[in-house]
Amino acid sequence: MTQAGPLTLAPATPLASASGWLPRIGTLALLVGMGLLVLPPLLYLAAAAVKAGELGAVTIVSLVGLAFTTLSLATLATIWAMLLALPLAWLVIRTDLPFRTLCRWLAVIPLAIPSYIGAMSYIALLGPVGSVNTWLSALLGTPQQWVNIYGFWGGVFVLGLFTYPYIFLLVSAALEATNPAVEETARSLGDSPLGVFRRVTLPMLRPSMLAGGLLAFLYALSDFGSPSLLRVQVFTTAIYHQLNTRFDQAAAAMLSFVLVLITIAVLIGQHMLLRRRSYVTITGTARVARPLHLGRWRWPAALLAGMVLSLSVFIPLGVLLAQTGSLGHFLEVVREQGDYIKNSLLIAGLAATLAAILGLLIAFTARHTPPRTGALLSGTIQIGYAIPGTVLGLSLILLYNTYIPWLYGTVGVLVVAYLIRFLTQSVQGVDAALTGINPHLEEAARSLAASPWRVLRRVLAPLVRPTLFAVWALVFISAMKELDATLLLRPAGFDTLPVRVYIHTVEAEYARAAVMALLLIAFTALPWMVVTRLREKKLV
Amino acid sequence: MNFQLRLGVNFNFRMTVLAGVLLAGVAGLLPALPADAADRLVIYSGRKEKAIKPVVDAFTKQTGVLVDLKVGKTSGLANEIRMEKARPRGDLYISTESGIMEILSKEGLLEPYQSAATKAVPEDFRSATGTWTGISGRARITLYNANLVPEKAAPRSIFELTNPRWKGKLAIAGTRERTTLAWATALVALKGEAFTRDFLKGLHANDLKILTDNTEVWQGVGRGEFAIGLTNSPNYYLARQNNLPVGVVYPDQDAGGFGTPVNPNAVAVIKGAANPEAAHKFIDFLLSAEGQRILVTQDYEFPLIANVDSSEVPPLKSIQRTAVTAQQLADLEEATLKLLTSLNPNW
Numbered sequence: 001m002t003q004a005g006p007l008t009l010a011p012a013t014p015l016a017s018a019s020g021w022l023p024r025i026g027t028l029a030l031l032v033g034m035g036l037l038v039l040p041p042l043l044y045l046a047a048a049a050v051k052a053g054e055l056g057a058v059t060i061v062s063l064v065g066l067a068f069t070t071l072s073l074a075t076l077a078t079i080w081a082m083l084l085a086l087p088l089a090w091l092v093i094r095t096d097l098p099f100r101t102l103c104r105w106l107a108v109i110p111l112a113i114p115s116y117i118g119a120m121s122y123i124a125l126l127g128p129v130g131s132v133n134t135w136l137s138a139l140l141g142t143p144q145q146w147v148n149i150y151g152f153w154g155g156v157f158v159l160g161l162f163t164y165p166y167i168f169l170l171v172s173a174a175l176e177a178t179n180p181a182v183e184e185t186a187r188s189l190g191d192s193p194l195g196v197f198r199r200v201t202l203p204m205l206r207p208s209m210l211a212g213g214l215l216a217f218l219y220a221l222s223d224f225g226s227p228s229l230l231r232v233q234v235f236t237t238a239i240y241h242q243l244n245t246r247f248d249q250a251a252a253a254m255l256s257f258v259l260v261l262i263t264i265a266v267l268i269g270q271h272m273l274l275r276r277r278s279y280v281t282i283t284g285t286a287r288v289a290r291p292l293h294l295g296r297w298r299w300p301a302a303l304l305a306g307m308v309l310s311l312s313v314f315i316p317l318g319v320l321l322a323q324t325g326s327l328g329h330f331l332e333v334v335r336e337q338g339d340y341i342k343n344s345l346l347i348a349g350l351a352a353t354l355a356a357i358l359g360l361l362i363a364f365t366a367r368h369t370p371p372r373t374g375a376l377l378s379g380t381i382q383i384g385y386a387i388p389g390t391v392l393g394l395s396l397i398l399l400y401n402t403y404i405p406w407l408y409g410t411v412g413v414l415v416v417a418y419l420i421r422f423l424t425q426s427v428q429g430v431d432a433a434l435t436g437i438n439p440h441l442e443e444a445a446r447s448l449a450a451s452p453w454r455v456l457r458r459v460l461a462p463l464v465r466p467t468l469f470a471v472w473a474l475v476f477i478s479a480m481k482e483l484d485a486t487l488l489l490r491p492a493g494f495d496t497l498p499v500r501v502y503i504h505t506v507e508a509e510y511a512r513a514a515v516m517a518l519l520l521i522a523f524t525a526l527p528w529m530v531v532t533r534l535r536e537k538k539l540v
Numbered sequence: 541m542n543f544q545l546r547l548g549v550n551f552n553f554r555m556t557v558l559a560g561v562l563l564a565g566v567a568g569l570l571p572a573l574p575a576d577a578a579d580r581l582v583i584y585s586g587r588k589e590k591a592i593k594p595v596v597d598a599f600t601k602q603t604g605v606l607v608d609l610k611v612g613k614t615s616g617l618a619n620e621i622r623m624e625k626a627r628p629r630g631d632l633y634i635s636t637e638s639g640i641m642e643i644l645s646k647e648g649l650l651e652p653y654q655s656a657a658t659k660a661v662p663e664d665f666r667s668a669t670g671t672w673t674g675i676s677g678r679a680r681i682t683l684y685n686a687n688l689v690p691e692k693a694a695p696r697s698i699f700e701l702t703n704p705r706w707k708g709k710l711a712i713a714g715t716r717e718r719t720t721l722a723w724a725t726a727l728v729a730l731k732g733e734a735f736t737r738d739f740l741k742g743l744h745a746n747d748l749k750i751l752t753d754n755t756e757v758w759q760g761v762g763r764g765e766f767a768i769g770l771t772n773s774p775n776y777y778l779a780r781q782n783n784l785p786v787g788v789v790y791p792d793q794d795a796g797g798f799g800t801p802v803n804p805n806a807v808a809v810i811k812g813a814a815n816p817e818a819a820h821k822f823i824d825f826l827l828s829a830e831g832q833r834i835l836v837t838q839d840y841e842f843p844l845i846a847n848v849d850s851s852e853v854p855p856l857k858s859i860q861r862t863a864v865t866a867q868q869l870a871d872l873e874e875a876t877l878k879l880l881t882s883l884n885p886n887w
Contacts, residue, residue, distance in 0.1 A: 243616075
């Protein structure tokens with residue numbers, strides 16, 4: 001410590017209006033940049049929807065029906081995902097659960113499994129002529145259909161299984177960042193573990209639960225793969241039908257636009273929910289909590305965690321492994337198609353890095369501009385997530401091939417598509433983490449005349465660093481498995497892993513598809529493993 | 541103060557290392573970027589990679605022309621060609637069905653090409669104006685599960701399927717498989733809308749299950765979920781390859797009967813193609829004896845030119861084809877689709 005001189009107080013700058021021309025220009029540049037990124041495809045959709053005028057083969061009645069099924073599917077899948085994610089996150093971060101580090105790493109793997117691959121493995125298992133029905137019929141000697149994964153409830157089941165990690169990731173990061181002292185105090189005052197969880201932990205987790213739940217909900221809303229395979233009629237499958245059967249881009253745009261409107265309504269709802277109450281940690285220490293001893297509940301808890309991980313990780317991976325055939329075949333396919341791994345890593349890495357940097361800048365800016373500007377900024381970015389991949393791909397072809405032809409036909413346009421679709425994951429995650437940080441910390445730094453850039457770099461960045469790595473991994477994972485837009489936008493000759501899975505599946509070469517799917521899952525999960533290991537060793 | 545300073549330096553040092561590692565990673569991956577594609581032939585193929593890649597390789601070996609192949613959905617690639625109209629990126633388009641070619645042709649997106657090779661293809665498998673040419677064919681078939689249906693009991697005509705004894709045992713892919721739409725359109729074209737409506741109503745009364753795609757149909761029939769599936773001829777061989785107990789009927793072959801529709805896979809030059817000469821060479825190669833042999837043996841299709849050995853597949857001329865033109869299919873498509881969706885939204 002240096003000798004303290006006479007204390008001088010710098011005048012506190014109000015947080016809501018960033019002073020100085022540099023932050024102002026920065027904010028403006030961000031707003032314009034994000035606007036140019038996301039708005040043109042939206043305007044294209046709106047224009048095409050207006051041009052469509054009438055709905056063609058789509059009637060108002062069927063539109064209402066579609067909206068009802070889609071919303072019920074997304075809502076129930078999100079609830080199911082919450083039920084899977086919350087206990088697991090709490091057990092892994094706050095208790096002495098056996099294999100907690102392993103569990104924490106495994107719990108994110110389902111995100112690396114594209115929902116269409118998950119759906120396919122469950123159809124092989126729980127379909128009308130799947131393994132389970134075959135076994136049960138053989139075992140009981142009465143051939144009949146015991147389970148059937150097809151339909152609405154199958155869709156809910158599968159979507160929840162492969163989206164709960166969105167909630168798990170953000171909630172566990174938030175659990176780690178919140179000061180455990182509050183919970184410890186409550187516990188020392190005699191509250192039961194469940195009581196502490198309900199009265200203290202849960203309220204502090206609200207922002208990250210809402211952010212994670214929103215990601216899961218929006219994923220379910222815009223997913224095409226699993227509803228289509230499980231025969232659930234939703235917006236995305238109807239859009240596919242218009243585009244591929246009726247060859248009607250106008251009707252597809254109209255349906256997509258309704259889907260976007262629904263998303264906007266959901267986002268406004270979330271915004272209002274978040275505004276009502278907020279919780280911050282008292283101090284900025286990211287001290288590790290002393291794990292709660294589960295005692296005799298240790299193994300039942302492990303069983304619960306094991307069940308969640310079995311349903312979402314081991315079973316689908318087991319089905320894929322069973323499909324690959326021999327090790328020789330596996331290695332042969334790897335040798336033959338190894339190049340595609342590089343393609344996938346390159347663009348997903350680029351997209352994730354850009355998204356993490358932009359996410360931090362945007363979430364920070366959104367907090368330091370007038371509330372409406374901030375809401376506009378993050379809202380615009382969120383909408384990108386709702387545009388179905390195929391429709392986004394088509395609109396980007398038109399826009400970029402016409403106005404930025406040098407970018408179209410390169411991998412650049414893929415990165416643009418991934419940013420439009422997934423930037424919101426980064427913004428939401430960082431924003432949730434910033435919500436958990438007491439504004440007094442920032443105010444203190446600002447009152448010591450630190451520039452906003454310096455506050456971001458020296459005060460906020462270190463505190464949200466766990467979240468930054470988490471959102472990098474999130475966007476990386478999403479970009480790695482993106483299929484619909486990639487199919488359209490990839491330069492000829494530039495295939496990615498999901499494209500290879502798609503091609504082999506369509507051509508009914510399931511052994512090859514399974515190998516490529518396993519490679520996709522492995523290379524998607526790898527960076528997450530590295531980040532987790534580094535964090536364990538306190539390197540990041 | 542010192543403590544804080546050290547922390548800050550450490551933080552920056554780590555960030556620098558991380559950034560360095562990331563940059564090195566990106567630099568290492570840059571060779572993965574596709575090379576400048578100025579003089580390469582760009583083919584958009586809705587046709588399976590397994591079927592088209594061997595032809596492409598043989599073509600490159602023979603002519604030295606390098607090819608960038610983009611395999612995707614037939615309709616997805618067609619939508620892409622529409623969107624790229626102002627600045628076309630592809631040279632050739634290969635589709636799995638001819639109706640889509642007629643639509644693109646009407647929109648002025650295809651460049652006519654005719655040669656001795658294209659004229660060797662029967663007239664009902666190529667465009668009258670030369671905008672597209674069939675390269676191989678697939679017939680509509682009735683696929684049955686041999687464990688559930690003895691060969692003698694297999695229905696010889698699709699019109700028998702309204703018989704109550706098939707109730708709950710039938711499957712077909714929805715119209716997102718354009719070959720299903722072409723099949724229904726052929727019915728409307730030759731039998732009339734009223735007849736088609738009654739026939740389809742009869743199928744629905746038998747609980748006809750409408751599935752997502754043809755893969756689900758042959759797998760469902762192969763595994764015994766359905767006794768009968770209405771699908772395309774290569775799927776019979778695919779099911780057999782997967783050791784599934786299936787049999788095949790080419791339906792309605794009696795003299796004067798409806799016959800069965802045969803849909804061509806087709807090729808066309810995209811209007812504004814950067815490499816028209818290479819594109820023409822490729823089309824001629826596809827229709828050469830060597831090209832046809834490679835193409836059809838990969839996926840059990842009918843060769844469209846004479847004197848090509850079709851191995852396991854029966855010769856095209858042994859099948860009585862439904863007499864419907866691509867023009868009729870394109871004209872009646874919208875009406876057929878309205879009819880189908882009015883009967884059941886799952887179509």
